[in-house]
Amino acid sequence: MQKLWLMLLFCIQSFVTMAEPLILVDAVALLKGPAEKAGIEGLALRRIMSYYPGEYQIEDISRNRARAWVKSHSSACIPWLKKTAEREQDFLFTLPYMLEDALQLVVLNGSEWQSILDKTGTISLQELLTQKKPPLLGIEANRSYGARLDQLLVSLSGSRAIYLRSSSSEAVGSLLPMLEKGFIQLILEYKKIADRSGLDLRYYSLEEAEAVNMVYFACSKGVTGQAVVDLLDQAIQKASQDKEYRSLVLSGLKPELRQYALQLWLESLQHH
Incomplete structure (x- = not known):
């Protein structure tokens, strides 16, 4: 029973x-x-x-x-x-x-950092952001960029090289308007997402990014x-x-x- x-x-x-x-x-x-x-x-x-x-x-x-x-x-x-x-x-x-695909480091074509990064090849984000005069990288709160990148970004939190956007937009690629206006110099994004912005952009591979x-x-x-x-x-x-x-x-x-x-x-x- x-x-x-x-x-x-x-x-x-x-x-x-x-x-x-x-x-x-x-x-x-x-x-x-x-x-x-x-x-x-x-x-x-x-x-x-x-x-x-x-x-x-x-x-x-x-x-x-x-x-x-x-x-x-x-x-x-x-x-x-x-x-x-x-x-x-x-x-x-x-x-x-x-x-x-792997996340890319994204900059505006024709910007100061585009001319610098063009000479670099595959880029170490850690080396780029820990130099004496680093660029300003925009990242989104609550977003994962992959294990190695997440660990690196946490270690650099509070650094002058990081701008953390704490409120999410309704759309992916929400930092692209800030990149366009020059408030930040770099973002991390999938190429296909950034391409939809219609902006003239350059993309660079990162040592720390997951290939897939x-x-x-x-x-x-x-x-x-x-x-x-x-x-x-x-x-x-x-x-x-x-x-x-x-x-x-x-x-x-x-x-x-x-x-x-x-x-x-x-x-x-x-x-x-």
């Missing part, structure tokens, strides 16, 4: 858990509007959600509030985030669903959140077998990196 009650309780709990729809936040720009303006990250997200076997809805919440909102909700997720040990304390993460960046959904912790993550993982596994989806994910990477990146991604899906 006790076993019967336990089975019934489990079934009820499972039904309630699955009945809650996934709520996507900080995703309006990626999921709404014409497909031709969605970018690779928007098209990838739309394809993943086409495989999602449950119900979902989009909540229009500002980026400043999104993470706190997801932490207080039971079935919400933020797409297009890097996974870090610090973030894993607050969120459940899915399998990686897409890949990004995995992108995830970060979701609410708890039983319901885990059920949502399990369904998203199913969708990601199905999409990864789709040749068109693979081509889409790899299209944003340098051609010479695509085979390595594909192997890295598929291995991460198998070892989950």
Whole structure:
């Protein structure tokens, strides 16, 4: 009799858990509007959600509030985030669903620092920012730039070489207007994002940047959140077998990196 009650309780709990729809936040720009303006990250997200076997809805919440909102909700997720040990304390993460190229050091073409950096080759950001008269690098609070870059930027916090923007814009690439106006001299950004600004920019590779960046959904912790993550993982596994989806994910990477990146991604899906 006790076993019967336990089975019934489990079934009820499972039904309630699955009945809650996934709520996507900080995703309006990626999921709404014409497909031709969605970018690779928007098209990838739309394809993943086409495989999602449950119900979902989009909540229009500002980026400043999104993470706190997801932490207080039971079935919400933020797409297009890097996974870090610090973030894993607050969120459940899915399998990686897409890949990004290495972050680039970005400057205005024709600027003083463009002429200096042109002579350098691959750049050590640490050496650049710890010289006697460093440029001013703009970075965003609550954004991960990858393990090595994050560690470096933390070590330089409070330095005159760092400008920290504490409030996020609604759009990615939010520091580009400040770069254009000359308030800062450098930013770290994905080339495809910075290219959309229409600015005349120059890009430089960094020694500390990860060659390939995995992108995830970060979701609410708890039983319901885990059920949502399990369904998203199913969708990601199905999409990864789709040749068109693979081509889409790899299209944003340098051609010479695509085979390595594909192997890295598929291995991460198998070892989950």
